[in-house]
Amino acid sequence: MKNKVLFLSDFFEPSKEDMYGELEGSCIVCGRSTEQGHKIDYSANFTKWNLLQAGNCICPNCYELTRNQDYRRSMWVATKEKITRFKKENMLEYILNPPDPPFGIYLTKTWQKQGFFKLINKVNYSKKSYFTALDMQIIRVDLSLAKEMADIGQKLREKRVTKEELETGELYAHRYKEIDLSLVEKVKEYAKQKLWSLIVYAID
Amino acid sequence: MRLTEHPELTAEICYFLGKVYRNVDWGKFSKAKATTYDIFQHRIRTAANKNSISEFLSKLCDGLNLQAPSIPVELIEKLEFNADTSLNMIRKWSQYFVYRSSNVSKKLKTKMSYAEIKEEIINSILQKNQNKNKKKII
Numbered sequence: 001m002k003n004k005v006l007f008l009s010d011f012f013e014p015s016k017e018d019m020y021g022e023l024e025g026s027c028i029v030c031g032r033s034t035e036q037g038h039k040i041d042y043s044a045n046f047t048k049w050n051l052l053q054a055g056n057c058i059c060p061n062c063y064e065l066t067r068n069q070d071y072r073r074s075m076w077v078a079t080k081e082k083i084t085r086f087k088k089e090n091m092l093e094y095i096l097n098p099p100d101p102p103f104g105i106y107l108t109k110t111w112q113k114q115g116f117f118k119l120i121n122k123v124n125y126s127k128k129s130y131f132t133a134l135d136m137q138i139i140r141v142d143l144s145l146a147k148e149m150a151d152i153g154q155k156l157r158e159k160r161v162t163k164e165e166l167e168t169g170e171l172y173a174h175r176y177k178e179i180d181l182s183l184v185e186k187v188k189e190y191a192k193q194k195l196w197s198l199i200v201y202a203i204d
Numbered sequence: 205m206r207l208t209e210h211p212e213l214t215a216e217i218c219y220f221l222g223k224v225y226r227n228v229d230w231g232k233f234s235k236a237k238a239t240t241y242d243i244f245q246h247r248i249r250t251a252a253n254k255n256s257i258s259e260f261l262s263k264l265c266d267g268l269n270l271q272a273p274s275i276p277v278e279l280i281e282k283l284e285f286n287a288d289t290s291l292n293m294i295r296k297w298s299q300y301f302v303y304r305s306s307n308v309s310k311k312l313k314t315k316m317s318y319a320e321i322k323e324e325i326i327n328s329i330l331q332k333n334q335n336k337n338k339k340k341i342i
Contacts, residue, residue, distance in 0.1 A: 172241075172299060173300070174241075174303065176300055176304075177303070181208060181300075181329060
């Protein structure tokens with residue numbers, strides 16, 4: 001199929017044979033029809049029913065993505081070739097250097113939420129501007145802006161400005177002694193943007 | 205709102221607030237809970253919700269137990285003319301103005317004139333920009 005629309009779960013090939021089910025119908029995660037679907041067996045503790053669609057089964061790829069707990073408890077970059085999991089120390093590196101498209105990036109602060117449900121139909125086809133999810137929040141990353149933000153954030157962190165100050169844009173009065181006013185003006189501009197809070201979280 | 209777009213107005217606000225800061229009897233405020241910076245910033249922010257500079261000054265003086273700070277009437281009139289912009293700047297840049305007004309207060313101790321203080325503040329805003337431009341050229 002030439003023009004097949006990619007879903008995030010397409011990057012997740014079932015790792016075991018028992019990941020293939022026997023049900024026929026449409027998947028509640030991605031919405032596509034399947035002949036090897038699984039029974040919907042989410043536990044009573046599952047709270048993301050509002051992010052699911054109409055259907056009667058879970059397709060093998062979505063089953064791998066949603067049932068494998070490793071993807072919930074880590075940050076990852078998924079491409080057709082491989083899925084790379086990474087730690088928080090390398091987060092900024094992956095945000096600023098995304099892989100060749102198509103790809104999907106999932107980031108987390110809580111290490112337990114299933115935010116990738118929101119990314120399921122957001123496979124990225126561009127490095128310059130792409131979508132990522134920080135837990136349940138979808139964020140559009142404009143790469144050039146993200147690089148500029150990271151540069152400013154790192155400069156200010158070197159001067160021991162706290163992350164809270166950066167995120168709110170409200171720097172303590174004594175900071176103005178040593179910090180360039182134009183730099184603070186930019187921080188104040190960025191302070192309301194989701195991308196800025198993501199970058200501030202990512203920098204050391 | 206950028207301060208570098210309004211250097212003159214910024215300098216005037218700094219001088220205005222510096223005069224107020226200088227007149228406050230900081231000994232009366234308990235320093236166990238907050239620093240002078242915190243107290244002044246809080247009073248500024250609260251007062252900046254008023255509609256005009258005279259109302260702002262009145263509210264600020266109430267909050268700081270001041271009777272009548274000696275501020276040139278011309279300066280108040282000038283700021284009153286740009287009241288919306290000035291109050292907006294004070295609301296958004298309260299920390300900066302706190303830092304600057306404490307600086308101005310120190311300079312007033314050395315008996316520097318209004319013109320000298322204003323020029324110094326404008327230079328401090330613009331000089332940094334010039335330095336930045338120089339770096340870019342290099």
